[in-house]
Amino acid sequence: MAASDVQAAQGAASLAGIVPRWEWRTFGESFGAADERFAALEPDRVQESDEIYLLSLESDASVKVRDGLMDVKQLEHVNADGLEQWRPVMKASFPIAATDVVSLFSTLGVAAPQLARYSYTLEQLIDEVVRVSDALQSVHVHKHRLHFVPGGCMAELTQLRAGSRSTRTIAIESEDPALVIKTVRDFGLGSRANVCLARGLKELVDFDALRYGVIDVGTNSVKFHVGEHRPNGEWRTIVDRAEITRLGEGLQENGKLGPEPIARTVEAIAGMVDEARRSGAVSIAAVGTAGLRIAPNSSELIDAVQERTGVGIEVIPGEEEARLAYLAATAALDVGQGTLVLFDTGGGSSQFTFGHHGHVDEQFSVDVGAVRFTERFGLAGTVSQATLEEALAAIAADLGALDGRPAPDALVGLGGAVTNLASVKHGLAVYEPDVIQGTVLDRAEIDRQLELYRTRTADERRAIPGLQPKRAEIILAGGCVVRTVLDKLGRDELTVSDRGLRHGLLVERFG
Numbered sequence: 120m121a122a123s124d125v126q127a128a129q130g131a132a133s134l135a136g137i138v139p140r141w142e143w144r145t146f147g148e149s150f151g152a153a154d155e156r157f158a159a160l161e162p163d164r165v166q167e168s169d170e171i172y173l174l175s176l177e178s179d180a181s182v183k184v185r186d187g188l189m190d191v192k193q194l195e196h197v198n199a200d201g202l203e204q205w206r207p208v209m210k211a212s213f214p215i216a217a218t219d220v221v222s223l224f225s226t227l228g229v230a231a232p233q234l235a236r237y238s239y240t241l242e243q244l245i246d247e248v249v250r251v252s253d254a255l256q257s258v259h260v261h262k263h264r265l266h267f268v269p270g271g272c273m274a275e276l277t278q279l280r281a282g283s284r285s286t287r288t289i290a291i292e293s294e295d296p297a298l299v300i301k302t303v304r305d306f307g308l309g310s311r312a313n314v315c316l317a318r319g320l321k322e323l324v325d326f327d328a329l330r331y332g333v334i335d336v337g338t339n340s341v342k343f344h345v346g347e348h349r350p351n352g353e354w355r356t357i358v359d360r361a362e363i364t365r366l367g368e369g370l371q372e373n374g375k376l377g378p379e380p381i382a383r384t385v386e387a388i389a390g391m392v393d394e395a396r397r398s399g400a401v402s403i404a405a406v407g408t409a410g411l412r413i414a415p416n417s418s419e420l421i422d423a424v425q426e427r428t429g430v431g432i433e434v435i436p437g438e439e440e441a442r443l444a445y446l447a448a449t450a451a452l453d454v455g456q457g458t459l460v461l462f463d464t465g466g467g468s469s470q471f472t473f474g475h476h477g478h479v480d481e482q483f484s485v486d487v488g489a490v491r492f493t494e495r496f497g498l499a500g501t502v503s504q505a506t507l508e509e510a511l512a513a514i515a516a517d518l519g520a521l522d523g524r525p526a527p528d529a530l531v532g533l534g535g536a537v538t539n540l541a542s543v544k545h546g547l548a549v550y551e552p553d554v555i556q557g558t559v560l561d562r563a564e565i566d567r568q569l570e571l572y573r574t575r576t577a578d579e580r581r582a583i584p585g586l587q588p589k590r591a592e593i594i595l596a597g598g599c600v601v602r603t604v605l606d607k608l609g610r611d612e613l614t615v616s617d618r619g620l621r622h623g624l625l626v627e628r629f630g
Contacts, residue, residue, distance in 0.1 A: 138294050139204050139205060140204070140205070140273075140292045140293060140294050141198070141203070141292060141294065141296040141299050142202065142203050142204070142205055142291070142292040142299070143201075143202055143203070143290070143291045143292070143299055143303050143313050144288055144290040144291070144313060144314055144315060144316060144319070145288065145289055145308060145311040145312070146286050146287070146288045146314055146319040146322075146323075147287060147288075147311075148286065148287060150287070150289060150306075150308065152306070152307035153289060153307055153308055156306050156307075157265070157267065157274075157276050160267050160269065162265040162266055163266045163268050164266045165263075165264065165266070166262070166263075167261075167262070167263055167264075168185055168261070168262045168264070169185075169259070169261050169262075170183055170185045170259075170260050170261075170262065171183070171184040171241070171257055171258065171259055171260070172258045172260055172316075173223075173227065173249060173255060173256075174255065174256045174257075174258055174317055174320060174324075175227035175228055175229055175255055175317075176254045176255075176321075176326070176349060176350070177227065177228030177229050177254050178193075178226065178227045178228035178229075179194065179315050179317045179318050180192065180194070180227055180228070180317065181315070181317050182223065182226070182227065184241060187212055187213055187241070188210060188211070188212050189209065189211050189212070189213070189215065189223075189241075190209075190210055191208050191209035191210075191223060191226055192205040192206060192207050193205065193206060193208050193226050194315075197397060200296065200300045201312075201313045201397055202296050202299055202300060202313065203313060203315060204296075205315075208222075208226060209222065209223065209226075213239070213240050213241045213244075214238040214240045214243075215238060215239055216238050217237055217238060217239070220239060220244065220248060221234070227255065228254075229252055229254045229255060231248075232251060232252070234248070235247070253351070256324070256326045258281050258320060258324055259281065260279055260280070260320065261279070261280045262277050262278070262279055262280075263277065263278040264276070264277045265277070269302060269305075269306075270302060270305070271293075271298065272291060272293045272295075272298045272299060272301075272302040273291070273292050273293060274289065274290070274291045274306075275289070275290045275291075276288075276289055277289075277290070279319075279320070279323070281320065281323055281324050284323050284324065286319070288316070288319060289306075289308065291303055291306075291308075312396060312399075318399060325350075328347045328348060328349045328350065328355070329347070329629075330345055330346065330347045330348075330395075330398055330399045330400045331345070331346055331400055331401065331402050331404070331629040332345045332391070332392070332396075332398070332400040332402070332403040332404070333345075333346075333403070333404050333405070333406075333621045333624045334391055334392070334403065334404070334405040334406070334430075334432075335405075335406055335408065335619070335620045335621045335624070336366070336384065336388065336405065336407040336408065336432060337366070337408050337409070337410065337465050337466055337467070338366055338367035338408065338409050338410035338466030338467030338468070338488055338490050339363060339364075339367060339465065339466025339467070339488075339489065339535065339590075339593060340361045340362060340363045340364065340465075340535055341361065341362050341384060341387050341388060341391065342360075342619065342620070342621050343358060343359070343360055343362070343391040343394070343395075344356070344359045344621040344625060345357040345358040345359075345394075345395050345400055346622075346625045346629075348629060354625070354626070354630075358394065358395075358398060359552065359621075362387045362390075362391075363587070363589035363590060364380065364383040364384040365380055365383070365490070366380045366383075366384045366410045366411075366466075367380070367410040367414075367466050367467050367488075367490045367491075368380045368490070369494075370414060370467070370490070370491075371490070371491050371494050372494065374415070375414050375416045376414045376417065376419065376420060381419055381423065384420060385423045385424055385427065388405070388424050388428065388430075389424070389427050392430050402628075402629065403430050404433075404624055404625075404628045404629075405430050405431065405432045405433070406432065406434070406435045406440075406624060407420075407421070407432045407433070407435070408435065408437075408440050408465065408467070408468065408620070409437070409465060409466070409468035409484075409488060410466065410467045411432070411434045412434055412436075412437070412467075413467060413486070420432070436484070437470055437483065437484020437485075438482045438483065440463070440468075440470050440484060440620055441461075441463065441470035441471060441482040441483070442472065442482055442623075443624050443627060444461065444463040444470060444533060444619050444620050445461050445474070445482070445623070446623040446626065446627065447616070447618040447619055447620065447621075447622035447623035447626070448461050448531050448618050448619070449461070449474075449531075450618070450622075450626070451616065451618045451622070452531060452556070452557060452616055452618075454529045454531060454614075455528060455529055456475075456476050457476075457528030457529060458473075458475045458525070458527040458528045458529070459473070459474050459475065459527055459528065459529045459530075459531065460472070460473050460474075460527040460529075460530050460608060461474075461530075461532075462530075462531075462532055462533075463532075463533045463534045463619060463620065464488065464532070464534045464536050464537065464601065464604075465488055465489070465534050465536075466488045466489050466491075466535075466593065467488040467490060467491065468485060468486050468488050469484070469487045469488065470482070470483075470484045471483055471484075471520070471521070473524075483520060485518060485520060486517070487517045487518055487600060488600075489535075489536055489593040489594075489596040489600065490593055490596075491596075492513065492514060492596040492599065492600070493592060493595070495513070496509060496510040496513070496596075498510060498592075498593075498595045498596045498599075499577055499591075499592035499593070499595075500575075500576045500577055500592075501573065501574060501575060501576055502573055502595070504573070507569070507573050507595075507599070510596065510599055511602070511603060514599055514600055515603050515606070515607070518600075518603055518604065518607055521604070521608060522607065524607075524608060525609075526608055526609035526610055527608060529614065530604075530605070530608060530610045530614065531613065531616050532560070532601060532604070532613045532614070532615055532616070533615070533616040533617070533619045534597075535587075535590060536590075536593075536594065536597025536598060536600060536601055537613075537615050537616075538555050538615060538617060539586055539587055539590050539594055539597070540560055540564075540565065540568055540601065540615075541555045541560060541615045542586065542587070543568055543571075543585035543586050544558065544560065544564055544585070545558070545585060546584040547585045548584060548585075550587070552617045555615055555617045556616065556617040556618070557616075558614070559612050559613070559614055559615070560601070560613055560615060561611055561612040562602075562605055562611050565598060565601060565605070566602070568598055569598050571583065572594055572595040572598060573595060577591040577592045578591075580594065
């Protein structure tokens, strides 16, 4: 057996009995009351060390080399308090085997290049393998560490220096997660985010892919997106989902938002804010659209979200909603250089943008949404053909702003109604954004689906493959809006965009 294989076997054996600890860490130049607490304690030991970290844009795994020994940990669990449990997966001395290099790259989330050696020294690993990857970087770090054991929990106050840059970090860890969170709170650090060492180092040396969260509070659904901005300017999706909360339920009838819809929506937004922060989002932007524009008591929801999460919701005009949707859709679709109409139909309103050669000519918003017409004509279940015709006529009257306009060279639709029509066309058991993006919906397919929904109850609609169950009550009205837009603009088909307001907001605010 080769020496490197023996070392690998010994390393694996040494890891087998290790119980992974729960960890919490924060970075900053000042820690307020925590600094005073540490100053009053006698350190258990003081250490100085020089280390090399391998950082990845694709992973926050910890890869550290100290005294010629490579130590690799990967995240195993995150608990309800946001504590992270890191499991050691490799300890190896140099030279390390090529098979270990492949495993190392896998942990770092990067495909290993073609390897020319059977084993690698540290210098060979960095020069020949790490530096050829745009997704990896090696960083020399000097640490001055003070170790403490407050209340039986391990705590470390460290001064980090990487080149000309430095920062301070506090780490608290134990096999007992309850002890960790108690110590964090006792030291007055409970309001700080848990940031692992690799993520903190990436930010320190400007190798970080920063994450941002956006929330779009609509009349029928709340859409949520977390995007990661890479150093090369690209965006990567971390989370993209929607939750139907029916905020506008009863708004047409009662003239204001009801307490139950407000409570449902606040709960959904709070969950999204928590998820964004757990995902490492450094900032969160939230906007409200038609339902909050219309309702006289929209401040009740806005104030409740602010109090519970600390995130403010900006209610934006319909024209701004249309502009952001246009920005998102045209960036992701090849719409040519001719005339273009983009429309975004939601629960409470529809936004239209007219443009050509990549320029916006006109934008406006109309109060035509699926929730309003569902309630007005009882479209949540089976309806007669006559009722459907009445609803189509009413929608056509409210979309009078489209009358007399020439047919555009391209028509792009987005929003929940459009993407659900596309999902049903494909019969998707699980929503697939890449399948939806660019789907063409023609008049015949829309008419087929209108008849499908018209002749079924909400419960029967929920069994239709591709239809989001919570959209069953309003999909008929949404389909009617889409069908009427085709008629008004003289088009036989439209192209579907999975990108919407939230994607435009992400680029606008954080790009």
